[in-house]
Amino acid sequence: MAELEKVTGRCLCGAVAFTAKNVEPHFDVCHCSMCRRWSGGVMMAVEAKGGVDFSGEENIGLFRASDWGERGFCKICGTNLFWRMQDGSYVGVAYGALDNAGDFEFTTEIFIDHKPDAYAFEGDRKQMTEADVLAAFAAPPAEGYVQ
Numbered sequence: 001m002a003e004l005e006k007v008t009g010r011c012l013c014g015a016v017a018f019t020a021k022n023v024e025p026h027f028d029v030c031h032c033s034m035c036r037r038w039s040g041g042v043m044m045a046v047e048a049k050g051g052v053d054f055s056g057e058e059n060i061g062l063f064r065a066s067d068w069g070e071r072g073f074c075k076i077c078g079t080n081l082f083w084r085m086q087d088g089s090y091v092g093v094a095y096g097a098l099d100n101a102g103d104f105e106f107t108t109e110i111f112i113d114h115k116p117d118a119y120a121f122e123g124d125r126k127q128m129t130e131a132d133v134l135a136a137f138a139a140p141p142a143e144g145y146v147q
């Protein structure tokens, strides 16, 4: 599928809106304990290869749960907006915050070995364990991909 030049989204209250640039039309799910706690479910993320432009940027709170990652959220309504590497080499915006989520395919689940048995997504797709993720992003600090 073709890359999407611009993808828009916003938080629940509308204080923060964003335009993600150069987006592949698929999303990934992370089952790690940090993403589950942060999101209240699972983190569903769409990679913005061209970065993200924000409006209402002053309303974004940032939280560093690890030495390499940074999580952004709306300080007013609490919507989870993005996970990014602190060095800017990766930014994944929250799939659930997109305006047109229907254009995306669900292609990958990561930290599948951290998923509780109580739920599972239907269908087949690429699944990566923590070890797979660490191997794929071998050089630190990228080994903390979506943590």
Ligand SMILES: [Zn+2]
Binding pocket: 011, 012, 013, 014, 015, 016, 074, 075, 076, 077, 078, 079
């Ligand atoms: Zn908000």
Ligand SMILES: [Zn+2]
Binding pocket: 030, 031, 032, 033, 034, 035, 036, 043, 111, 145, 146, 147
């Ligand atoms: Zn995670």
